[in-house]
Amino acid sequence: MNINILVKLIMDQAKEKGFGTRPEEISVAEKIALIHSEVTEAYIAYRHKKFDGKDCFAEELGDIIQRVLHLCGIFNIDIEKEILKKIKFNKKRKWDCHKINENHT
Numbered sequence: 001m002n003i004n005i006l007v008k009l010i011m012d013q014a015k016e017k018g019f020g021t022r023p024e025e026i027s028v029a030e031k032i033a034l035i036h037s038e039v040t041e042a043y044i045a046y047r048h049k050k051f052d053g054k055d056c057f058a059e060e061l062g063d064i065i066q067r068v069l070h071l072c073g074i075f076n077i078d079i080e081k082e083i084l085k086k087i088k089f090n091k092k093r094k095w096d097c098h099k100i101n102e103n104h105t
């Protein structure tokens with residue numbers, strides 16, 4: 001299975017459930033807010049060390065991806081192409097990790 005097949009499955013479900021399949025049927029701001037809410041849910045699951053069962057970290061990461069792919073389907077974005085393009089671009093980029101204040105725990 002590739003990512004564009006996932007987009008097709010998500011769009012089929014969106015049509016069936018009435019979540020919107022065309023830009024004029026949705027609010028982009030609302031869809032982005034919902035992506036953000038899934039990011040928060042993933043953070044909370046991780047923070048509470050919830051790694052299995054309902055609402056676990058992995059499930060919330062899946063929710064994020066589903067919501068992003070739903071937007072890709074609505075706007076006919078070939079997300080596989082976009083990701084591959086960015087990976088290629090990032091190969092040439094340099095980051096100064098010592099200047100980035102991130103805590104990876």
Ligand SMILES: [Mg+2]
Nearest residue numbers: 038041060063
């Ligand atoms: Mg969720």
